[in-house]
Amino acid sequence: MNRINPLYIALFLVFILVITIYQKHKIEEMLSQEEQRLHQIQDVAKKISTLKHYWGDQKIQRQRVLNLVNSPIIRPFIKTSQQNRDRYKLFLHHIDAKNADRVADKIFNSFVRIGSLTIDRKNKENISMEVEFRY
Amino acid sequence: MALQSTEILFLDKDTASASLQGKGVLILSPAFYWFTKERMQIPLSQAKKIAPSMFEGITPPGEYSYYVEKIGEEYWFFAYNDQEILDKLSTIGIKPSQISKVYPAQLALKDIHIPIKVGNKVLLNDNGTTILLPKSLVEAETKRLQELKLNLPKRSLPLKAYSSFAISEDLIYKFAILVFIAILAYAVEIFIYKKDLAKVTATQEALMQKYHLPPTSIQIKNILASLEKIQKEQLKLREQLEYILRMPLSPTEFIESLQYGKKIIFTVMLNNPKRAEFFKKYLLKKLRVTKISVKNRTMYVECRV
Numbered sequence: 001m002n003r004i005n006p007l008y009i010a011l012f013l014v015f016i017l018v019i020t021i022y023q024k025h026k027i028e029e030m031l032s033q034e035e036q037r038l039h040q041i042q043d044v045a046k047k048i049s050t051l052k053h054y055w056g057d058q059k060i061q062r063q064r065v066l067n068l069v070n071s072p073i074i075r076p077f078i079k080t081s082q083q084n085r086d087r088y089k090l091f092l093h094h095i096d097a098k099n100a101d102r103v104a105d106k107i108f109n110s111f112v113r114i115g116s117l118t119i120d121r122k123n124k125e126n127i128s129m130e131v132e133f134r135y
Numbered sequence: 136m137a138l139q140s141t142e143i144l145f146l147d148k149d150t151a152s153a154s155l156q157g158k159g160v161l162i163l164s165p166a167f168y169w170f171t172k173e174r175m176q177i178p179l180s181q182a183k184k185i186a187p188s189m190f191e192g193i194t195p196p197g198e199y200s201y202y203v204e205k206i207g208e209e210y211w212f213f214a215y216n217d218q219e220i221l222d223k224l225s226t227i228g229i230k231p232s233q234i235s236k237v238y239p240a241q242l243a244l245k246d247i248h249i250p251i252k253v254g255n256k257v258l259l260n261d262n263g264t265t266i267l268l269p270k271s272l273v274e275a276e277t278k279r280l281q282e283l284k285l286n287l288p289k290r291s292l293p294l295k296a297y298s299s300f301a302i303s304e305d306l307i308y309k310f311a312i313l314v315f316i317a318i319l320a321y322a323v324e325i326f327i328y329k330k331d332l333a334k335v336t337a338t339q340e341a342l343m344q345k346y347h348l349p350p351t352s353i354q355i356k357n358i359l360a361s362l363e364k365i366q367k368e369q370l371k372l373r374e375q376l377e378y379i380l381r382m383p384l385s386p387t388e389f390i391e392s393l394q395y396g397k398k399i400i401f402t403v404m405l406n407n408p409k410r411a412e413f414f415k416k417y418l419l420k421k422l423r424v425t426k427i428s429v430k431n432r433t434m435y436v437e438c439r440v
Binding site for chain 1: 304307308310311314315317318321322324325328329331332335336338339342343345346348355358359362363365366369372373376377380389390391392393394395396
């Protein structure tokens with residue numbers, strides 16, 4: 001007669017089951033949220049990495065500007081250049097109209113940050129350009 | 136179990152009233168059970184299995200519980216109806232929770248050889264079997280149950296106190312087992328989810344380290360926003376300059392000067408000042424032109440970046 005009522009045991013187990021189900025759903029939801037967050041982080045990380053590679057990394061930007069300046073399309077027309085910690089200013093002169101197009105294309109098609117650009121045409125054979133690159 | 140102060144309740148079919156202060160031991164009158172004994176060389180577990188067959192043809196049809204106790208070389212078999220006992224207890228106002236143990240008189244009084252007076256009846260040991268007789272049939276001196284020191288066995292009758300439920304006890308146990316299995320299944324699932332969660336968190340941290348991302352999502356968003364702003368500006372700059380430099384000029388027309396800074400200023404040498412209207416339409420398609428003027432053959436244009 002001292003036995004525990006089996007109905008109480010059953011009810012207790014049902015109570016534990018309810019808690020277990022609740023816990024399971026809670027952790028399932030948490031897992032789903034964390035997985036979603038992981039995907040978001042993955043997407044954002046890749047995006048940031050790509051954008052940094054294109055525009056954000058100072059070292060890469062500096063290297064790209066130097067490569068651009070030393071390219072055979074631009075190098076012959078360099079009059080002078082100015083450099084400081086976060087900028088590079090390039091002065092080009094005596095560019096003919098045909099080469100001016102090529103120089104502009106070369107600059108525009110490179111992943112370099114252009115701060116400002118000035119083009120001044122004296123005549124068909126004498127165009128000068130001034131480009132400021134930012135790191 | 137020697138009883139000193141524990142209350143003892145003798146239950147007979149004629150018992151009209153009884154009271155218990157706390158918990159008490161219930162001794163069942165022979166009227167509530169069937170008893171048989173047999174000398175057997177078998178283990179107790181096997182004896183328990185054959186208990187129902189020992190009462191075949193003896194007990195009237197009904198639902199019975201069986202109890203077996205080994206006393207010396209003999210097995211004592213009892214058959215009893217739980218519901219009948221519970222109903223009787225209920226009629227005299229005793230709750231099952233008030234009963235700590237239940238013994239048939241045969242077991243409880245096996246060592247007592249003097250007649251015991253209970254109400255207007257007498258419990259008598261007749262050749263090892265406890266029987267209940269009217270007092271008038273017994274001439275010998277009797278003692279009251281409360282006057283005796285009983286040495287009760289440890290094991291007692293497992294009375295199915297819950298058989299009055301609409302759902303049978305077996306069904307409750309089956310249900311409880313199912314619930315338990317479900318709990319186990321869910322617990323395993325929780326364990327797996329927790330492991331997966333730990334993996335996901337570790338992957339997140341590894342990713343943050345690999346891409347040198349700051350810990351908070353606001354900082355990450357700020358970095359992304361500033362990089363996207365740079366990209367947008369640079370692509371827009373290229374698009375606008377490309378649009379200006381690709382103006383549909385005739386062979387003798389040319390861009391005289393161009394300045395791209397906080398705003399875009401450029402001059403175009405035209406063949407004919409009337410051509411300015413055509414270029415104005417062209418420029419307005421993609422640029423935010425703020426000023427256009429023509430002096431002689433030179434068109435002066437100012438645009439917002």
